[in-house]
Amino acid sequence: MRYVHYCEPCDARSPERADSHEAAADRDDHRLRAHHGLAPRDYIAEIPGPLAIAGRALVAVLATAARAGARHLAASDAVRQVRASAYWQQAVRLLAIGTGVLVLGAVIVHKML
Ligand SMILES: [Zn+2]
Numbered sequence: 001m002r003y004v005h006y007c008e009p010c011d012a013r014s015p016e017r018a019d020s021h022e023a024a025a026d027r028d029d030h031r032l033r034a035h036h037g038l039a040p041r042d043y044i045a046e047i048p049g050p051l052a053i054a055g056r057a058l059v060a061v062l063a064t065a066a067r068a069g070a071r072h073l074a075a076s077d078a079v080r081q082v083r084a085s086a087y088w089q090q091a092v093r094l095l096a097i098g099t100g101v102l103v104l105g106a107v108i109v110h111k112m113l
Pocket of ligand 1: 007008009010011012030034035040
């Protein structure tokens with residue numbers, strides 16, 4: 001994070017500083033020199049570093065893609081047609097029967113040993 005002092009009446013901007021205390025020192029110095037110690041409309045802004053900017057952008061892109069992808073998948077006609085088809089229903093039934101047979105076989109083998 002970097003810090004910058006802005007003075008709106010002067011349209012002035014201090015150099016970027018590594019900590020807020022240095023930016024506050026810039027502000028105090030500017031107030032003393034340009035405004036005779038008075039406080040103009042000014043502020044110290046935080047400037048995010050390149051890693052923070054890239055991280056926020058990545059999170060925003062992933063969140064948008066996840067939302068759009070889930071909505072698109074649920075609403076797509078292809079998925080609805082596959083689910084409604086006899087092949088899909090038969091495959092689900094066979095999977096359930098196959099799982100049941102495997103569990104039964106495992107129980108029988110376990111009892112025999
Ligand atoms: Zn000023």
